[in-house]
């Protein structure tokens with residue numbers, strides 16, 4: 154493995170009960186259970202190949218996803234995190250966050266994609282995961298820019314990036330094939346300078362949560 158191609162990977166990140174780690178082969182059953190239980194919650198927001206949801210999200214399908222993610226991560230193209238909740242020392246898979254399409258040289262940028270089990274939505278799991286991943290990307294990951302593209306109709310996802318202070322910077326008509334059609338997306342972004350003065354995105358997120366409580 155060419156370590157120079159993958160600064161900052163593999164890594165485990167944690168803030169309170171939220172833990173981010175590389176996927177394991179043994180995640181297959183839990184991953185499949187969550188994906189199958191959340192079909193109606195996830196399908197409107199994801200691109201996926203033709204096929205039945207239960208087959209695309211079976212434990213056997215996970216083995217292919219796992220191998221593909223590892224290959225991309227080894228090449229330095231992505232950092233695919235399993236998002237877990239830790240409770241009483243036990244770790245439970247509840248979601249996913251990927252720093253993908255990593256391009257280095259003069260760009261040093263990544264796109265973020267994420268989802269969480271609808272049964273734990275609304276607890277700030279993904280904003281916390283995002284803050285951990287972005288600080289890691291801007292630090293050991295040696296990236297400079299993080300971009301997120303979201304369908305205008307996806308209020309909860311827009312709330313995540315807007316709460317964290319991502320800049321809305323573009324409107325992409327017919328940007329991505331999602332849920333059966335080419336869907337418009339809003340482009341949000343953040344560069345490292347925008348959070349450096351505040352001690353990072355996690356520190357900003359903690360301050361925002363404290364102010365809201």
Ligand SMILES: CC(C)(COP(=O)(O)OP(=O)(O)OC[C@H]1O[C@@H](n2cnc3c(N)ncnc32)[C@H](O)[C@@H]1OP(=O)(O)O)[C@@H](O)C(=O)NCCC(=O)NCCS
Pocket residue numbers: 194195198267268269270271273274275276277278279280302303304307308309310311312313316
């Ligand atoms: C978008 C998503 C990842 C947010 O994750 P999360 O951990 O729930 O994030 P938050 O806890 O900050 O909640 C975000 C917003 O969701 C809304 N929300 C809260 N509980 C909710 C629930 N049970 N169901 C739906 N929306 C809810 C709220 O508006 C909340 O914003 P708030 O700060 O005003 O309360 C999650 O809703 C999800 O997985 N959606 C389906 C997949 C998806 O859209 N992925 C992103 C594609 S760009």
